[in-house]
Amino acid sequence: MKKTAKDTLMSVVVLFAIAFVCVGLLAVANEYLKYEAKLDEAMAKQLYVVCPTGQPDDSDAINYFEILSADDTIEKVNSEFGTPTTYVLAAFRATKGDNAGCYIVQARAECSYGEVVMLTSYDKTGKIMKTICYSQTQSFWDSKIAGKYDGFENLVGKDGDITGSDIATGTGATYSIQTVAESVTISNKMAAQLIGGNL
DSSP states (O other), X not given: OOOOHHHHHHHHHHHHXXXXXXXXXXXXXXXXXXXXXXXXXXXXXHHHHHSOOSSSSSTTGGGXXXXXXXXXXXXXXXXXXXXXXXXXXXXXXXXXXXXXXXEEEEEEEEETTEEEEEEEEEOTTSOEEEEEEEEEOOTTIIIIITTTSTTXXXXXXXXXXXOHHHHOSSOSOHHHHHHHHHHHHHHHHHHHHHHHHTO
């Protein structure tokens, strides 16, 4: 059976319509499904872990932190140092307590095994105080990393670019460790901007 010019044109029109609808759906999804940072009780408890307030527990943690309105700085850092899969999500600051004035950055990175979102706190000189995994979808995480590197103690006191070897060697989860390194690196870039700009 021979295709006529009309059949070919109809196929092109249908493909164009499908592509147009897909682009429209992606645009809507990007606008309405993008991550919105918030400071709620659950986040405050995580902030307490990386940036202790001096209180005996995290029951009042939400009153010790604030979320920063730093969209311009986040955009600048993501533009200069990020990629489509590695970027800063949010920035927080301790408002009182033992670490008042210290910043905490939430950033994510992704590789073929999934994503990692890290929460990293900084002292007043911009050095890492502590970093933890806020969330992850890495396929090897539970068997290779969880329980062994949860505290990422090797990163305490560091700043600037982080590599996988700064975190650990021989974990059997090289890509996962590198993903953590990328997330913490862009957090470090954000912290440098926050501390330098005194937001």
